[in-house]
Amino acid sequence: MNMKRQLFIAGCFCLAAGSAFAQKSELTKAKSEFEKYQQMANEKTMASVADNSLKAAKEAIDKAAAHDKTKDLPETYAYKAIIEASYAAKDSSGGGQNFTAADAALKKAKETDKDGKNKEVIQNAGLYLAQSKLNEGVKAYDAKDFAKAYSAFDYYRSVLPNDTNAIYYTGLAAINAKMYDKAIPQYQKLLTTNFTKKQQVYGDLSAIYLMQKDTANALKVISEGVQKFPKDADMAKREIEISLQSGKTQELTQKIDAAIQADPNNKTMHFYAGMIKSEQKQFDAAAEHYKKAIEIDPNYAEAYVNMGYVLITPGIDLFNQANKLPQNKAKEYAAQKAKAMAYFEKAKPYLDKAVELNPKSVEALNNLKTYYLAKNDTNNANATQQKIDAAGKAQ
Secondary structure: OHHHHHHHHHHHHHHHHHHHHHHHHHHHHHHHHHHHHHHHOOOHHHHHHHHHHHHHHHHHHHHHHHOOOOOOOHHHHHHHHHHHHHHHHOOOOOOHHHHHHHHHHHHHHHHHOOOOOOHHHHHHHHHHHHHHHHHHHHHHHHOOOHHHHHHHHHHHHHHOOOOHHHHHHHHHHHHHOOOHHHHHHHHHHHOOOOOOOHHHHHHHHHHHHHHOOOHHHHHHHHHHHHHHOOOOHHHHHHHHHHHHHHOOHHHHHHHHHHHHHHOOOOHHHHHHHHHHHHHOOOHHHHHHHHHHHHHHOOOOHHHHHHHHHHHHHHHHHHHHHHHOOOOOOHHHHHHHHHHHHHHHHHHHHHHHHHHHHOOOOHHHHHHHHHHHHHOOOHHHHHHHHHHHHHHHHHO
């Protein structure tokens, strides 16, 4: 009797061991099938075979994850995470239940993998989940659901905190969602990286600060940008505009004047000085600085554009004033019109040169079109408009 009982117990033990072994084999199968999937996943001709391997891997890992003997193994959690995450990464809408299952398994894998044996699998599972959220974010952004896009991109960024695209996408979505407090840290972070569009970041970040009526930080950021990219005329113009808004024009003027005194042949500083005078509607003074910049560099395209503008603008004002005169003021009208035309003719060589140096400059072409309209030259005005339209499409 005792012997039979012992045999019975031994038999039960053997059955239990066999069951555990069976579940271990499911874990092994899950690993093997997933490895096959990874080897074939990027080959279009093997796509259906790869999908079958992923399906087999999921069936096996689900069995291993359901059995008491294997469900709490770090390896089971790790492979459950990466297999479910692989499905999620293939789904552009966010992964749904696969993402939820992968995320939960990944957390458990990180908690239980004390010896780090599954470190690589865990890291790759995180990357698959990041890919899933990147896909979701792009789809949401295209649909103009910017809050959802921000949430998705922010998850993507949390997995890859130093990836400049992840940081940029997160910040961009936050701006569009009007979540400016969330956007600022991302743009600040980008300025510490080697991001290729850093010039744009300076402009965007200063704009964010302005939206929050923080002109001090807006000016600080754009001034730093000008120092980093001194040849960027748009950024320089932005610095001048913000300086005017914040009442800091005098300080900026003093800085530029000091730079010109130290280096009279610094064309960029003359260009900036001209911009300040232009913003202050001191067109004659602005013209002197642009003229000097052009003397230093006869091919300075931006200086020609601005020179044309400061010469033609007073002419436009005189032209408009003349048109407001009553009909009994014919003599005054003629005098005003003549003065206006003198400005237009003085501007014409600079307008032509600006377009010659940069035929796709919409600003230069618009200035030239203004000249033709003032001269009542409809044919050339229309031809210039066609060039403006073509340049706009090319940008």
